[in-house]
Amino acid sequence: MKQFTVTPIGVIHTPFKEAGGTPIQSAFAEGVEGVVEVFEEYVPGLKDVDGFERLWLMYWFDRVAGHKLHVTPYMDTQPRGLFATRAPSRPNPIGMSPVKLDRIEGNKLYIRDADMLDGTPLLDIKPYSPKFDYFEVSRSGWMDAVKEGSRTADERFHT
Amino acid sequence: MKQFTVTPIGVIHTPFKEAGGTPIQSAFAEGVEGVVEVFEEYVPGLKDVDGFERLWLMYWFDRVAGHKLHVTPYMDTQPRGLFATRAPSRPNPIGMSPVKLDRIEGNKLYIRDADMLDGTPLLDIKPYSPKFDYFEVSRSGWMDAVKEGSRTADERFHT
Numbered sequence: 001m002k003q004f005t006v007t008p009i010g011v012i013h014t015p016f017k018e019a020g021g022t023p024i025q026s027a028f029a030e031g032v033e034g035v036v037e038v039f040e041e042y043v044p045g046l047k048d049v050d051g052f053e054r055l056w057l058m059y060w061f062d063r064v065a066g067h068k069l070h071v072t073p074y075m076d077t078q079p080r081g082l083f084a085t086r087a088p089s090r091p092n093p094i095g096m097s098p099v100k101l102d103r104i105e106g107n108k109l110y111i112r113d114a115d116m117l118d119g120t121p122l123l124d125i126k127p128y129s130p131k132f133d134y135f136e137v138s139r140s141g142w143m144d145a146v147k148e149g150s151r152t153a154d155e156r157f158h159t
Numbered sequence: 160m161k162q163f164t165v166t167p168i169g170v171i172h173t174p175f176k177e178a179g180g181t182p183i184q185s186a187f188a189e190g191v192e193g194v195v196e197v198f199e200e201y202v203p204g205l206k207d208v209d210g211f212e213r214l215w216l217m218y219w220f221d222r223v224a225g226h227k228l229h230v231t232p233y234m235d236t237q238p239r240g241l242f243a244t245r246a247p248s249r250p251n252p253i254g255m256s257p258v259k260l261d262r263i264e265g266n267k268l269y270i271r272d273a274d275m276l277d278g279t280p281l282l283d284i285k286p287y288s289p290k291f292d293y294f295e296v297s298r299s300g301w302m303d304a305v306k307e308g309s310r311t312a313d314e315r316f317h318t
Binding site: 002003004005006007008009025026027042044045046047048049050051052053054056058060062069070080081082083084085086090091092094096098100121123124125126127128129130131132133134135136137138139140141142143144 | 161162163164165166167168184185186201203204205206207208209210211212213215217219221228229239240241242243244245249250251253255257259280282283284285286287288289290291292293294295296297298299300301302303
């Protein structure tokens with residue numbers, strides 16, 4: 001099957017210079033401030049974005065070291081199938097984070113709940129909507145057994 | 160900034176052969192059956208996936224016709240900034256759908272709530288977790304004013 005090319009539309013600035021200590025989810029990064037810099041040519045697409053309290057950012061995990069199909073997640077102690085985890089080292093290392101939008105100034109989105117590395121290439125911004133993105137579930141696999149897993153990353157998946 | 164290459168890890172089979180009439184969200188595709196075929200080399204990564212009731216599928220909108228930065232969403236009647244919409248025609252046309260997992264047999268995931276076109280290239284599978292993916296919001300921009308918008312697509316964004 002053919003391959004496809006992704007082109008960053010911006011870059012995400014956060015306080016996190018390395019994987020170690022970076023929150024592994026927006027839900028574990030409450031209040032952490034970041035700035036999303038959108039490249040000028042895409043700025044017209046930001047119209048109406050300020051009406052949304054939360055946004056999905058999609059981005060490229062640009063500092064992961066390849067991928068393995070079995071990984072031990074940060075929150076767990078035993079190897080799991082990669083696709084049963086949110087580990088960053090994936091065949092297509094695309095991340096998604098539901099961040100809070102504080103305000104937009106020109107080409108800059110001031111966000112909170114930032115959980116990505118500083119300098120991460122931005123691929124897309126989509127509005128978060130509980131109507132689309134929230135579903136009740138009765139089973140969350142191995143995560144159901146996690147009592148007090150780590151909420152921050154270490155270097156296991158990174159170069 | 161450099162570009163990145165994505166390589167499909169599978170293909171998604173659904174009843175939808177063309178955009179017209181295809182549900183625009185999983186939330187509007189309740190019960191619609193699909194089959195996710197994962198290419199053999201990635202099958203080891205499916206271990207433990209069957210514990211999850213719902214999965215994020217990430218995929219490539221392979222039949223959209225370029226992108227514009229202002230679009231009129233299916234659910235609305237006036238142009239909006241692209242990044243304030245979930246329209247498929249994006250600079251990086253990556254879609255995400257939270258589908259329900261019925262069962263896995265070998266390299267096939269039998270799913271429900273399928274809202275993508277038949278033959279869509281699969282990029283990633285991530286476990287859905289309300290802990291990570293659900294946030295209360297008080298504002299959803301232009302969507303808050305939509306009373307009875309369309310729940311299915313037409314051909315406006317497609318080739």
